[in-house]
Amino acid sequence: MFAEYDVIVVGGGHSGCEAAVAAANMGSKVMLVTMNMNTIAQMSCNPAIGGIAKGQIVREMDAMNGYTGIVTDHTMIQFRMLNRSKGPAMWSPRAQSDRMEFASKWRQMLESHPLIDFWQEMVTGLIVRDNRVYGVRTSLGLEIPSKTVILTNGTFLNGLIHIGAKKMGGGRAGERAAKGITAQLEELGFESGRMKTGTPPRVDGRSLHWDRMEIQPGDEHPNKFSFTQTPVLKNQIPCHITYTSSEVHDELKKGFKDSPMFNGRIRGIGPRYCPSIEDKIDRFADRNRHQLFIEPEGRHTCEIYVNGFSSSLPEDVQYKALKKIEGFEDVKMFRPGYAIEYDFFPPQQLKHNLETKRISNLFFAGQINGTTGYEEAGGQGLMAGINAHLKIQEEEPFVLTRYDSYIGVLIDDLVNKGTDEPYRMFTSRAEFRILLRQDNADIRLTPKVAALGMQGMEERMAQTRQKLDAISRIEHFARDFSVEPGLINPYLETINSSPLPQKIKLETLILRPNVHFEDLRPYLNPLDDFLNQESEEAINSAEIEMKYSGYIKKELEQAQKHKRLEEVSLGENVDYHKISSLSMEGREKLMASKPMNIGQASRISGVSPADISVLLVHMGR
Structure with missing residues (x-):
């Protein structure tokens, strides 16, 4: 029924979409398999793209012919350049998007690509022989052959949704969880874990008192994400700001006894930098209010996203607390917030090209690697798509470094350090952020991808x-x-x-x-x-x-020093146990990670500067 594909992408979220177009633009024949064609590129959480450091990632994706920036420019309803009061290294573009138009535009662009096919069904397993992947199996028992596979399963792997004492299987509200892949990967020797994320309630904008909230307009002269000739935003829609109060907190505390976060029903670790409202009340007990951003979901809907009010408390507790918020006195709720926990695979099991170390030609991208956010997922997907194509062509991997991109920082952090909580990008994670500005992403990265021969x-x-x-x-x-x-x-x-x-x-x-x-x-x-x-x-x-x-000259000099370490190759076959001068911890960490070069080795937790000196001597440096 199916001819052999070059690349199969499992999952139609932000990571999967970027992976599919990247591989196709490189010239590969791609099959995108998703459980629901109607939710391709859906914004599962907040209807926004960009933000602190995330905006830089979107511009980097665009510079490398990714589509997220183009789609955002065509569908945004508000634009703001964040951190204007700080230096340009901190400037970060952010757009409020029309949720429905965003997904529709993405699907339109995917379907217009002649090298991308689609199949709507759950993938339940991989075809693996001799430690190499050869395709996927579906819930109907079909086998789709492929030279490479990219898993971008998001929150769907054994996903479990929590609302108070209630829990149900699902990868997103109204959608079933994906079964089978985790068990098979564990049998193949992969280590897995559980993580947790959440989303706030959605409310009816017609029931809100907008005049009781602070207005938050977009920039007077809105910018855009894509370096191409995308349309300039007109007729921006404002967001609003309001606050919780002690009265709101007291109402929420009534449901703490039924909170899956506090009674141990949720095993997964949640995002530190985007906590639920009950977590904020518990952790910051001295604060009597928290800021909420009231964000429209689109131009042609009254649905509103209550940013900052993520919750897994019982729905009646959420509703009663919402009514205590200024401007929400007569609120009507469309659906409650919920928490979701799901399987992920610690990313130290990956090479820097996002191929797994255990199974050849199998790539992971997105939340399966322990990240959070559309932008982090999209950046990984793009890199996985490029590298899957290069692997088929038996060409060298395309690896970005810490001194030429935020995407390079993201992947290097994941592969070298791993993560035990949902990883989110910040400007503070980048040592060379004056070099990695949002305005020069095209200068930094477009020539690199053009040299690969990518279409367009x-x-x-x-x-x-x-x-x-x-x-x-x-x-x-x-x-x-x-x-x-x-x-x-x-x-x-x-x-x-x-x-x-x-x-x-x-x-x-x-x-x-x-x-x-x-x-x-x-x-x-x-x-x-x-x-x-x-x-x-x-x-x-x-x-x-x-x-x-x-400052730029100084960072360039520092980057050159790092680059020299990256140029000292270590190879995959070094037996660190035989280098007796290395510390015992250093040997164990190096054997587990198998870094490609000295630079990567220097960033592995547990590998000391003394260990790096030993390695340099060992390599004749």
Whole structure:
């Protein structure tokens, strides 16, 4: 019934979608198997893309021809650049999305790809022979042959939903859990664990008193995620902010005795940085209120997402507590929040290309690796899709490093350190974040993927070259153009910046903290005329490169040191037990992880700097 595919992707969530298009754009024939075609790319939790560090990941995916940024630009209803008050390394784009349009656009783009086929059914097992995967088995007993398989099962592996004392099998509200895969992988020698996540109740926006809440508008001049020519957002929809209170907390505490979190029914570990409302009340008992973000689910629905009120308490407790929130006095609830626990596989069992160490040609991506978030899942899926294709072609793996991408930081953290709680990306996890800004993701990554021969990269490379040329022109202009004190001092006075005693180059003036090209244009006609010919993206990137050139140079030097360690290859066949100078813990950790190079070895928990010195000597360095 089925011809052999190059790549089978199991799961149609954010990771699976990016994996499918990445492999297909590399030239592989792909089969995407999902339990429900109607929930492809569904936003299971909050209807938003991006955020702190997550926005950088989306721009990185876009730079590598991923589709999440494009889909988001076509379907967002609000855009905000977070952390504008901080340095550009911290700037993070975030968009509120139309949930239904987002999934619809993703499915449309997937179905328009000639190399992607679909099958709607549960995958219950893998076809494995001689420690290599050869396809999948379905619940109907069908076998679909494939050269590689990518598992992106999300929260569906033995998923269990909790609402108060009630529990039911499921991978998402109204959808059944996936059975069979975990048991088979355990039989093959894989280690598994349980994790937990949750979602808040959804409410009827027509029943809320919006005038009693704080309005949270989008940016006046909204940006976008994709480096391609996607539409500019118009007619933004505001979000709102309100707060819990001591009265709300007291109402919620009445249900703590039935909370699956507190009475031991949930075994999985939940996300530290996105706790449930009952967890926040318990952990931060001294706080009498918590902030809630009231987010619309789309342009054409009254359904509202209560961000910050994730809960697994009984539904009647949730409802009574909601009615105590300011603006929610007459609230109508569409459905209660719930917790879900599911199987994951500790990611130290993976290579850096996301292929499993035990079974050849089998890749894991997304929440199956212990991560949380659409963006982290999508980034892994894209990398797994590329690498599955490369494995078939017997080409070298495509591995990103900590100094060239947040996706590289994410995968390196997972493979080297593992995680015992849902892993979420933050800017603080990246040592080189001034290099890994959201504005330069295309400059960093587009050439790397273009070099792999991925379809559709020619136009992106042309745009990247144009941007680099524009940045160079702007920098040259700033070096050559002299600023007259009489023209600019009136402006400098308005921002409490020291007046100029004499002419200086624009390059020097732009180094001042509160001085920006855009603000100087009304006072310097030649600058205004020149910048009218350049794109906003190039202007912003050029200004950042100039203002932070000292920091950028310092991080580049540090990155080069790390790169030299990455270039010292260790290979998979080193027997660390025979290197007697290594610490006992170091030997055990190195044998378990089998790092590809010295750089990766240095980041394994339990491998000391002294162990790294021994390895360098052993490798003749």
